[in-house]
Amino acid sequence: xxxxVTIDTNCINVKGQHPLVxxxxxxxxxxxxxxxxxxxxxxxxxxxxxxxxxxxxxKASRLPQARSGFMVGHSKVGGxxxxxxxxxxxxxxxxANVIAPMKAWQDIESNTQRDILHLAAHRTYDWDIFITxxxxxxxxxxxxxxxxxxxxxxQSALDHLVQVGIT
Numbered sequence: 001x002x003x004x005v006t007i008d009t010n011c012i013n014v015k016g017q018h019p020l021v022x023x024x025x026x027x028x029x030x031x032x033x034x035x036x037x038x039x040x041x042x043x044x045x046x047x048x049x050x051x052x053x054x055x056x057x058x059k060a061s062r063l064p065q066a067r068s069g070f071m072v073g074h075s076k077v078g079g080x081x082x083x084x085x086x087x088x089x090x091x092x093x094x095x096a097n098v099i100a101p102m103k104a105w106q107d108i109e110s111n112t113q114r115d116i117l118h119l120a121a122h123r124t125y126d127w128d129i130f131i132t133x134x135x136x137x138x139x140x141x142x143x144x145x146x147x148x149x150x151x152x153x154x155q156s157a158l159d160h161l162v163q164v165g166i167t
Contacts, residue, residue, distance in 0.1 A: 003033045003166060006122040007063070008132035009044040011154060014055045020154035024131065032166050037063035038121035039088075044114045091120040091147070098143045099136070123149050131157050 013021040028035045045057045100108045130151045141151040
């Protein structure tokens with residue numbers, strides 16, 4: 001039973017110095033889990049101007065990423081032809097109400113907006129575990145679970161994978 005795991009920006013392990021993420025990456029290399037990415041991860045990394053930013057973007061670009069729908073041309077019957085895809089934005093409001101309750105979208109800081117989009121993409125594609133070290137997101141994991149999003153720290157994810165026999 002392969003688990004699809006979405007990795008959060010704070011778990012991009014460029015230097016290989018995070019033993020728990022190393023263990024998850026090892027499971028992925030052995031084909032036991034699949035570490036996935038979303039467009040929101042790439043967007044978040046655009047703002048990483050640290051000395052490791054470019055290496056983090058390169059590592060993240062190698063992860064499989066879900067795609068959304070896009071326009072490819074014009075139909076003979078009028079209007080655009082669209083290649084269908086899941087609507088990531090269908091989950092944004094519910095997740096925003098958990099992550100930033102009582103705030104209008106324009107009042108939510110951009111980093112938190114990207115977190116919400118990252119979680120929404122994970123939910124849209126019905127992936128199994130969202131791995132993060134963001135304490136704010138982890139604190140809200142019970143409410144996110146009600147929305148179909150299983151959020152775990154790297155340690156909790158490894159413990160879960162051992163418990164279900166994926167090691």
